Amino acid sequence: MDEKQSNINWLELDKEELQFLGDAAGFETVVVSGDEAPNSAADEIVAPRPNAGEIIKALSTVAITEGPEAFCTFVAEHREEVYAAAFFDEDVIRALLVGYKLGIDQKSGACANDLGAMYYAGEIVEQDYAKAAQLYEMAIGWGCEQSIINMGYIYEYGRIGEPDYAKAYEYYALAAALTDKSEAIYKLGDMYSHGRSVQRDMSKAARLWDRSLQMAQNPQEVAQPAIRLAPLYLEGSEDAVIAPDALLALQLFQRAEIGLRIDIRNGLTYYSRRLEQAIEGQEKARLALDALD
Known part of the structure; x- marks a missing residue:
């Protein structure tokens, strides 16, 4: 990917930002620069002292002491608390x-991807x-597989211009080839179901959704292919070559x-309509089953 993306100015760290991070973590912070710095900015942050704001302190401490991957994992695992606190404290x-x-x-790559996702969502x-998009491209260059899929969304939904289904398909197909992510597979299925950059083929879409379902490793990953396949089995689909199975x-x-959920x-929260569809679909399926008795 484009190497120059890694030097965009708005991401540059400055002394004030590092001072903030160290202070928030509860450290006595001395930030030095240039040849005076022994290894990295984090090496100059020493000697704990008490500090208010547990979420801020936890975020800052993990970022400084445990590294980028641990920071991303911490944010993901504590997302609900972190985002709730963010609405009250900038x-x-x-x-x-x-x-x-x-x-x-x-x-x-994980930090670039997750920051990109934060700007994408705009919460x-x-x-x-x-x-x-800039951050996703950077993340891809640093080995983040999720960003390949995320760039597919950028182009499929025209987030930085008109929709470009050909580019979206390329990103989804690349992710499907390089990774074991079920998301890449069901998104390829979506491209076939809508006929975007490929000829519409519901049979192929259904097979891809089923493959994604088999690959899913947690309930959240199951949800997306499941909500796509369920209506096909409820009504049956000649195009997808699926018989009704309530x-x-x-x-x-x-x-x-x-x-x-x-x-x-x-x-x-943008999945709220999907949730309604899942609940309504269950009622329809039960009615269909009752009609068979």
């Missing part, structure tokens, strides 16, 4: 931004698809509901 957002930027300074920072449809709608609890 320093939480600042700690997130500086933590990610510290990781990006170390060429962390606690101003939505900026151009920044998201019991399987019910199971798929139920599995989708579980994963979607977890996603929504984790802040992905």
Whole structure:
């Protein structure tokens, strides 16, 4: 990918930001620069002292002492608490931004991807698809596989211009070839179901969704292929070569509901309509089963 993306100015760390991160972590902070710095900015942050704001302190401490991957994992595992706190205290957002930027300074693909996702969603920072795309491209260059899929979304939904289905398909296909991510497979299925950059083929779409379902490793990953397959089994589909199976449809709608509820609890509220579809689908499937008795 484009190497020059790694030098975009708005990501540069400055002394004030590092001072903030160290102070928030509860450290006596002395930031030196140039030849005076022994190894990295984090090496100059020493001697703990008490500090208020547990979320800010935790974010800052992990960013400084445990590294970029641990920082991303911490944010993901505590997303609900972190984002809730961010709505009341802008320093939480600042700690997130500086933590990610510290990781990006170390060429962390995970930090670049996750910061990009934060700009893409626009929940606690101003939505900026151009920044998201820049960060995703950087993350791909640093080995982050999720960003390959995320760039597919950028082009499929025209986030930085008109939709470009050919580029979206290329990114999804690349992710499907290089990774074991079920998301890449169901997104390829979506391209075939809508006929985007490829000839519409519901049979192929259904096979890809089924493959994604088999690859899914948690309820959230199950939800997306399940909610796509369930209506096909509820009604049957000649195009997809699927016979009606109300019991399987019910199971798929139920599995989708579980994963979607977890996603929504984790802040992905745009799945609310999908959740309604899963709940309504279960009722329709039960009515169909009752009609068979």
